[in-house]
Amino acid sequence: MNPVFEKLMKCYKCVREKTDFVPDVAIVLGSGLGEYAKQIDVVFELPYSEVEEFPVSTVPGHAGKFIFGYVEGVPVVCMKGRVHYYEGYPITDVVLPARLMKLIGAKILFLTNAAGGVNTSFHAGDLMLIRDHIACFAPNPLIGPNIDELGVRFPDMSRVYDRELQEIIRDTAKEQRVYLQEGVYAQLTGPSFESPADIRMMRVLGADAVGMSTVVEAIAANHMGMRICGVSCISNLAAGMTENPLTHEEVQEAADMAAPNFTSLVTESVKKMGQLVK
Numbered sequence: 700m701n702p703v704f705e706k707l708m709k710c711y712k713c714v715r716e717k718t719d720f721v722p723d724v725a726i727v728l729g730s731g732l733g734e735y736a737k738q739i740d741v742v743f744e745l746p747y748s749e750v751e752e753f754p755v756s757t758v759p760g761h762a763g764k765f766i767f768g769y770v771e772g773v774p775v776v777c778m779k780g781r782v783h784y785y786e787g788y789p790i791t792d793v794v795l796p797a798r799l800m801k802l803i804g805a806k807i808l809f810l811t812n813a814a815g816g817v818n819t820s821f822h823a824g825d826l827m828l829i830r831d832h833i834a835c836f837a838p839n840p841l842i843g844p845n846i847d848e849l850g851v852r853f854p855d856m857s858r859v860y861d862r863e864l865q866e867i868i869r870d871t872a873k874e875q876r877v878y879l880q881e882g883v884y885a886q887l888t889g890p891s892f893e894s895p896a897d898i899r900m901m902r903v904l905g906a907d908a909v910g911m912s913t914v915v916e917a918i919a920a921n922h923m924g925m926r927i928c929g930v931s932c933i934s935n936l937a938a939g940m941t942e943n944p945l946t947h948e949e950v951q952e953a954a955d956m957a958a959p960n961f962t963s964l965v966t967e968s969v970k971k972m973g974q975l976v977k
Contacts, residue, residue, distance in 0.1 A: 739769065808917075
């Protein structure tokens with residue numbers, strides 16, 4: 700058996716020994732956004748450390764556990780903290796959680812992150828709907844022998860971010876009076892923040908926001924046939940756009956500022972998305 704698939708199945712078996720909960724929607728909470736988990740009517744919590752061979756998050760602001768429960772009646776599994784490539788894990792471990800959530804039943808993957816604003820019209824605290832991504836700078840998680848049990852060798856990437864889910868988020872933002880930017884997200888490896896020259900390059904390439912996650916998860920989930928959507932919390936303007944040095948504390952502060960809008964947007968969007976999978 701492919702060792703990557705074998706590890707995934709070990710994790711699946713371990714989770715299923717602990718809970719038989721079947722989610723419809725999977726939510727990944729990015730840096731500083733973990734407080735959203737308080738909105739969930741919790742049925743069961745599972746620390747990553749209790750899942751056999753599962754990668755454990757080491758970043759401040761990432762609690763490192765799965766939360767199973769309900770958001771407005773919709774069964775969800777929520778990752779309170781994700782795993783990043785810069786923590787030293789192989790890229791297949793970084794996307795293992797997304798694959799695992801699909802195996803336990805999730806049909807929709809709602810990705811969130813904290814991101815640096817590259818678009819000059821963005822401000823710290825803005826929320827950005829991810830329309831597309833740039834995947835040139837982090838290793839593709841599908842490199843190596845294809846795992847036929849998960850998906851095809853050459854998956855199409857022309858519509859990674861589901862258009863119907865995007866429309867739900869747009870409509871919800873209008874209803875909740877949440878100002879919503881839109882754009883392209885680019886993943887770099889981190890953990891260092893980008894240089895001013897990096898950011899000028901990203902702007903030329905067409906990126907509106909940049910971060911250290913999300914894209915590889917979207918690739919793996921798309922490979923498995925999940926419906927995907929994503930929202931970035933613009934935590935700061937990227938390097939060279941202001942005179943201020945960048946810090947992780949700034950990321951968390953901006954997430955706190957955006958929390959009320961983020962909470963209402965995600966909650967009401969998930970409520971509507973739950974109707975799509977019934």
